[in-house]
Amino acid sequence: MSNENKKYTEQELNAMSNDELARLGTELDGVTVAYRKERFPVANDPAEKRAARGVMIWLIVGIIAAIAFLGIYIFWPWEFKNLGEEGHLFHTFYTPLLGLTSGISILALGFAVIQYVKKIVPEEISVQRRHDGPSEEVDRRTITALLNDSWQTSTLGRRKALQGLLGGAGILAGLVVVAPLGGMVKNPWKPGELGIMGNGTLWTSGWTLHNEGVKLYLARDTSAIAESHTGEAGTHFVTAGVSRLVRVRPEDIDAGGMETVYPLTEEDVNDGENYDPTRDVYENHMHSIHGPRNSVMLIRLRSEDAEKAVEREGQEDFHYGDYYAYSKICTHIGCPTSLYEAQTNRILCPCHQSQFDALQYGKPIFGPAARALPQLPIDVDEEGYLIAKGNFIEALGPAFWERKS
Numbered sequence: 001m002s003n004e005n006k007k008y009t010e011q012e013l014n015a016m017s018n019d020e021l022a023r024l025g026t027e028l029d030g031v032t033v034a035y036r037k038e039r040f041p042v043a044n045d046p047a048e049k050r051a052a053r054g055v056m057i058w059l060i061v062g063i064i065a066a067i068a069f070l071g072i073y074i075f076w077p078w079e080f081k082n083l084g085e086e087g088h089l090f091h092t093f094y095t096p097l098l099g100l101t102s103g104i105s106i107l108a109l110g111f112a113v114i115q116y117v118k119k120i121v122p123e124e125i126s127v128q129r130r131h132d133g134p135s136e137e138v139d140r141r142t143i144t145a146l147l148n149d150s151w152q153t154s155t156l157g158r159r160k161a162l163q164g165l166l167g168g169a170g171i172l173a174g175l176v177v178v179a180p181l182g183g184m185v186k187n188p189w190k191p192g193e194l195g196i197m198g199n200g201t202l203w204t205s206g207w208t209l210h211n212e213g214v215k216l217y218l219a220r221d222t223s224a225i226a227e228s229h230t231g232e233a234g235t236h237f238v239t240a241g242v243s244r245l246v247r248v249r250p251e252d253i254d255a256g257g258m259e260t261v262y263p264l265t266e267e268d269v270n271d272g273e274n275y276d277p278t279r280d281v282y283e284n285h286m287h288s289i290h291g292p293r294n295s296v297m298l299i300r301l302r303s304e305d306a307e308k309a310v311e312r313e314g315q316e317d318f319h320y321g322d323y324y325a326y327s328k329i330c331t332h333i334g335c336p337t338s339l340y341e342a343q344t345n346r347i348l349c350p351c352h353q354s355q356f357d358a359l360q361y362g363k364p365i366f367g368p369a370a371r372a373l374p375q376l377p378i379d380v381d382e383e384g385y386l387i388a389k390g391n392f393i394e395a396l397g398p399a400f401w402e403r404k405s
Ligand code: FES
Pocket: 330, 331, 332, 333, 334, 335, 349, 350, 351, 352, 353, 354, 367, 368, 369
């Protein structure tokens, strides 16, 4: 007889045992248990112990790997060490070890759960008819009973050691995922010391040093790399005399050309008549190149196009003749707007296809970007090198709450 349409009173439900409620639940849900078989019908079966041991081994592996991960994350020397510096080898192992231990801990937990389900939980094939609408009280009660039943038949309730290991491995695997987020907790608005990469806040860059009276050249990246050198102390890399950034003169760029430039302070210049093969400015140059808001597109318009250029109010003297310098950081979400199309004088961002007009102060004319590319005021010094005449007058990159322009 089907119980599908029968309404159960509170008293009737209370009078039923867990088994009866579980059976009723399957019936009401239109579930038919087509096949069910205990894995270990005989008590104290040695195969059962072997299966449980297999699961426990995986859980223990997971726990050890998770503890190793947390230990490495907290105590391993993580700070960057250059090639040849003491501790370089230790530093290079930091990230791989984090990946290895976190991977093992999560994988081991996964293997343990799979083994448990495949080797210990009873085999069962059930078929259910689909029905619509919200569940009734009787359904809610019976599903609880079914879950209780699953807990009992899974035998997890009486396996205290396995319970503890499973809980421990689950918590530690969760920590493996959550703990690294701790490294990101910092105040993004707290200014640090102003340097060639800005002061850590979004509205500064290396070009902000101009406000402190520092002369800044527009310098291009030579891509020069450290040289391997063999001496009495063995083979090592030397960066002395390697100029990654060199100053740019107007004649270095053809009409219709574009060059990416970075800020170079006067004291870090090591090129031209100032070149000294024993000076080591490599690291400072790399900091400028890696400054997140430092890169600037220096564009030389063709003269006939430059005549048509429209200046933005307040920025009329930001260009030097046909030379215009725009921030390379897209005002949409910060990709490098690396493509300059000389025929149309359009600057293109490859990320989401925003286009900016180089003839109209970097104004967006297509795509999702809503702000013009900030323009750097430039000039040429007495030696004929391009320099920054001032800092950017607005924040660089995409929108953020505190941005005023
Ligand atoms: S970041 Fe440039 S268009 Fe989206």
